[in-house]
Amino acid sequence: MPEAIHIRPDAARPIDVAVGILMRPDGDVLLGQRPAGKPYAGYWEFPGGKVEPGEDIFVALQREFVEELGIEVLSGEPWCCVEHVYEHAHVRLYFYICRAWRGEPQSLEGQAFAWQGAFGVSPLLPATIPLLEWLDRVRYAQPS
Incomplete structure (x- = not known):
């Protein structure tokens, strides 16, 4: 008789999340x-x-950038997709590099934000940390 299969909560279908990397020139x-x-x-x-x-x-x-930051993202380059399991959720993060937008970011949800070149803020969300090295490879590349 086959063993019973137990599905762990983190094995459930991940939540899809759209993530934007606004990048200045x-x-x-x-x-x-x-x-x-x-x-x-x-x-x-x-x-x-x-x-x-x-x-x-x-x-x-x-939609999220309008709601959170009051800006209109005009274009985005699909960059990578990463899955991460947090204690509260299993997420699938779809990252876009965005070099064109309209407006200046505003704190519409009461969040702080900062333009970073050397990533001096801390702590960083765990799913963000491994991406920083990859991001350094494309940060100064010219858009195609």
Whole structure:
């Protein structure tokens, strides 16, 4: 008789999240600090949010940036996809490098944000840390 299969909670289907790396021409990128009341409050991350059922990932990214930062992302280059299991959620993060947007970022959800070149803010959200080395490879590359 085959053994019973037990599905761990973290084995459930991951939550899709659209993440944008706003990149200035000088290579600096925007990081936001998670506000109080959210898991990992006080940690720094790239802005973004959950993809709604049936929603295109880039459209979700554009919506989240309007809601969180009051800016309109005009274009984005799909960069990578990473899965990470946190204590509170299993997420699949779709990262886009965005070099064109309209408006200046504003703190619409009470979060702090900072343009970073050397990533001097801390602590960083765990899923963000491994991406920093990869990001250094593309930060100063010219857009195609």
